[in-house]
Amino acid sequence: MRILELDRLAAEIPAGAMVAIPPDNSATCAAFARALVRQGARGLRLVGVPVSGYATDLLIGAGCVAEVQSSAVTLDEAGLAPCFTRAVKAGQIRMLDATCPTMHAMLEAAGRGIPFIPIRGILGSDVLKHRPDWRVIDNPFQEGDPILLLPALAPDFAVFHAAAADRQGNVWVGRHHELASMAHAAKRTLVTVERIVEGNLIDDERMAPGVISGVYIEAVAVAERGAWPGGLLDEYPDDAVHFLEYARLARSEEGFRAYLARYVLRVTAAAAE
Amino acid sequence: MRDALPEERLIGAITRLILDPGKRPARHVAIGAASPIPAAASYLAREITGEVRVSVLNQRRGNPFTNGTGELFDLTAEGRIDLFFLGGGEIDGAGNLNLVGVGEWPGRVARFPGSFGSAFMYMMVPRVILYRFEHSRRVLVPRVAYISAPGTSPAGVFRRGHGEALVTGKAVFSFSPEQARFRLVSVHPGESAESVRAATGFDYDMAQPLAETADPVPEWLHLLRGPVAAAMAPTYPTFVQRIWPAAEMARSA
Numbered sequence: 001m002r003i004l005e006l007d008r009l010a011a012e013i014p015a016g017a018m019v020a021i022p023p024d025n026s027a028t029c030a031a032f033a034r035a036l037v038r039q040g041a042r043g044l045r046l047v048g049v050p051v052s053g054y055a056t057d058l059l060i061g062a063g064c065v066a067e068v069q070s071s072a073v074t075l076d077e078a079g080l081a082p083c084f085t086r087a088v089k090a091g092q093i094r095m096l097d098a099t100c101p102t103m104h105a106m107l108e109a110a111g112r113g114i115p116f117i118p119i120r121g122i123l124g125s126d127v128l129k130h131r132p133d134w135r136v137i138d139n140p141f142q143e144g145d146p147i148l149l150l151p152a153l154a155p156d157f158a159v160f161h162a163a164a165a166d167r168q169g170n171v172w173v174g175r176h177h178e179l180a181s182m183a184h185a186a187k188r189t190l191v192t193v194e195r196i197v198e199g200n201l202i203d204d205e206r207m208a209p210g211v212i213s214g215v216y217i218e219a220v221a222v223a224e225r226g227a228w229p230g231g232l233l234d235e236y237p238d239d240a241v242h243f244l245e246y247a248r249l250a251r252s253e254e255g256f257r258a259y260l261a262r263y264v265l266r267v268t269a270a271a272a273e
Numbered sequence: 274m275r276d277a278l279p280e281e282r283l284i285g286a287i288t289r290l291i292l293d294p295g296k297r298p299a300r301h302v303a304i305g306a307a308s309p310i311p312a313a314a315s316y317l318a319r320e321i322t323g324e325v326r327v328s329v330l331n332q333r334r335g336n337p338f339t340n341g342t343g344e345l346f347d348l349t350a351e352g353r354i355d356l357f358f359l360g361g362g363e364i365d366g367a368g369n370l371n372l373v374g375v376g377e378w379p380g381r382v383a384r385f386p387g388s389f390g391s392a393f394m395y396m397m398v399p400r401v402i403l404y405r406f407e408h409s410r411r412v413l414v415p416r417v418a419y420i421s422a423p424g425t426s427p428a429g430v431f432r433r434g435h436g437e438a439l440v441t442g443k444a445v446f447s448f449s450p451e452q453a454r455f456r457l458v459s460v461h462p463g464e465s466a467e468s469v470r471a472a473t474g475f476d477y478d479m480a481q482p483l484a485e486t487a488d489p490v491p492e493w494l495h496l497l498r499g500p501v502a503a504a505m506a507p508t509y510p511t512f513v514q515r516i517w518p519a520a521e522m523a524r525s526a
């Protein structure tokens with residue numbers, strides 16, 4: 001496990017990589033996304049687990065994204081994700097629509113090393129009609145029971161934020177076990193954290209159930225308030241005022257450029273906050 | 274006591290639907306990315322009966338999903354969630370929901386955020402109440418442009434339930450899965466059969482006689498402004514400050 005500066009960590013992502021990220025309310029990698037914008041990332045294929053928000057919208061607006069696979073892209077209370085909406089309407093990105101449990105299930109399959117996974121529901125949805133990679137079969141154990149199969153999804157990278165890492169690369173994510181499922185599925189996992197702690201998180205019986213083992217973690221960078229404007233567990237709440245400011249500015253190309261200049265390009269993530 | 278606010282009337286109408294004695298009891302209600310109105314109605318049902326578990330996906334303090342955000346769908350797949358709420362950018366007269374968009378796929382004319390869990394939840398939860406505040410011909414359409422989640426399914430497709438009602442800012446409809454059709458049950462104060470018809474893009478039946486949506490009884494208003502407001506405040510601070518500012522002040526004092 002390596003401990004890197006934030007911008008060095010972001011530089012691990014090559015052009016065209018498939019990168020799984022969490023939504024705004026689930027330890028999102030917002031500071032990491034700003035670092036990707038600063039280094040001019042290109043052609044990213046983002047995967048929302050199971051949906052996505054600010055980070056995806058910011059990266060789309062900055063021209064870093066070729067494809068999004070997600071069940072939704074939303075700024076929640078702050079409304080539609082403006083850059084995403086513009087890009088879809090203009091046909092500038094490839095959108096692979098899904099539905100939340102399919103995102104979890106496809107990653108679960110990859111994390112268990114199996115090629116596909118069945119899931120109930122979804123039959124009759126146009127989401128399925130637009131997913132040629134999804135297959136409906138007859139349940140082999142019960143006749144007359146059509147059921148959907150999803151292929152395993154192993155992203156090139158999982159990236160998220162967490163409260164703490166130790167020097168062995170163990171990362172404490174609390175109850176956000178969907179981050180573990182992302183890390184299990186992805187080929188490489190990069191994490192930003194609020195702090196590096198001494199000792200071994202896995203030695204602590206009370207912490208261990210919320211720890212992702214360092215087995216899965218390739219590199220970590222410290223990014224204080226790295227989920228901002230998203231919140232992090234009980235450490236800090238989301239910044240509703242900033243989400244509204246982002247939504248307002250990103251509504252126009254010009255406003256979005258102003259947002260980048262003010263919060264992303266010329267300043268480090270920490271200084272902006 | 275202060276009269277019911279329009280939001281409190283909507284909450285009360287949804288709570289009556291949740292507690293409908295003709296339906297399977299809602300022992301476990303889950304709240305997804307829906308508006309705070311269904312959450313408040315569920316907390317009110319909990320306060321009234323003492324027997325409703327309410328699991329809010331985005332709950333900020335004491336989030337019940339200790340196995341991650343995917344646990345909601347695992348619980349649902351197993352049949353451990355009795356009732357859920359869904360909405361949509363478009364809802365049609367057959368109960369189909371569109372959360373994707375309009376125009377060439379995936380939404381070249383209008384793009385909504387996306388389907389979220391709807392394609393799964395609509396079929397896997399025994400009871401679904403549809404809630405959408407905007408009641409207009411733009412939202413309530415004859416036929417959705419795309420089906421995120423189908424209102425009904427052919428025989429042989431595994432499905433535990435359907436939408437049972439649609440609550441909007443103007444009215445309450447019931448839904449018949451056999452007929453794949455809505456029936457107007459009550460109109461909110463200030464609305465009429467005609468005003469609802471004029472604002473609805475799909476065809477529907479009418480209950481005879483047509484009722485006016487009832488206000489919450491005083492005990493319900495008391496619960497809303499006390500324990501429900503307190504339960505809501507950590508997760509829905511903006512909503513609670515707007516609707517129940519006194520309760521919010523008491524909480525933070």
